[in-house]
Amino acid sequence: MRTARTLTRLDEVGTGDHVCQLLGPADDVMDRSRAFVADGALFGDKVVIVGPAAETAASEFAPMVLDPARLGGSLLAAVRREAASAGREGFRSLRVLHHVTPDGSATRPEELLRSELDLEEFAADSGALVVCAYSSGDWGASTLEKVRCVHPHHLGSRPASPAFQVYRTGKDGWTVNGVIDAEGAPAFAAILRTLLARSRTVRLCCEALDFFDAAGMSALADAAGHLPDRKVVLEGTNETVRLAWELSGFATPVVPVVMTP
Template structure:
């Protein structure tokens, strides 16, 4: 994705903001597109007047840092609650959708762990799909170390901006307890993949992974699947639409046994 112009209802975008990016101009254009399409706009970050659309009633601006200074328990959970609340309000008020731009350095002013990022973004992705919202999560590279940026990219279906090292896979919501996995899961991205799976397995008794767009899973990726499934008692991972290469390698590695709660669906 080269710009935010094509984003639409149901899109969840990870924007890697580089040192040469004009964040304010892009944010204003994104908000203006919301007015053009009849969206309610929610801006989460520093309340710069340059974001404003002349005080239009369709726009809500929230600064997490200021909220915390006033004693509010503002964190990633509060962001999810706010997006859910405003998406419901937008529907009642007759807007086409809720359009959100969030500065994640304001949500996590001291950074975040890979687990926090995976948990938050996967939950937000499911919310975006269910509510038909448009959400852009802006990660400023200067405020997040590369490993965290890789985690953030891996759990967004879309990306704006460039980064030298990005995970080879994408994992995003395809329905209730169902997640699409695409790209490549190898030794370079297995840890990021494992973190995302851990968060899904902690939330659901059965996690379905749609793998029709998955190009490759090497031994490290398959080991991550096994480890996550086996360490979560009572949990099950169902692999759907895996190709013959995946099935053959899974069997060769000895994982196709009842003791491992990973099911390869027909």
């Protein structure tokens, strides 16, 4: 069972992990990710670096390099191909270091969020090890907050885990944990809209959801009704959340949201 956790070092990354590594403006991504790449040889994993070719091709570990701007397709399709070939070639798994830059294939915030949710699903379903490295100097705070919410694993005590997380659990569902309040509501709405664009029914396990305020509930209702014939099912909600949903006036047939204990 996958669980959210904070790592202190990249050599703690395990199979199925999807890690958000936030770097300082002066940090070198290859220098900071050396342990993760080197452990590929130790554990028998196929290593793939996704990032600008000029920056990554000189890696002393000589892994395969994929330039997002030259993929000719989606990043998800590319890593799936590499995972399939890794299995045929006798590797234990696929180990992906994704250096995410603004000039990559996902340039708009909604594209970036969709790409990260794709990678989250891929890591969970395939057992691949995926580290997404972001430089705080390249991205705005709002964008970083959204992408951090869809990584169940984070590197180090800084930054702390976001207020809530949405991550893959099982073949047909997602877990949401933490606190969704006015500050996190826009990110939660963006994540839900992205998931609903991919599936008519989105199932969220909410047993670890601690608090859901009026802004969060409004974001849920708006996102659920964003596209026709969509539905959000929240499973494992506590009595307080269900009562607040009803008292807020959202528990109507017009709002395509179902909450269950």
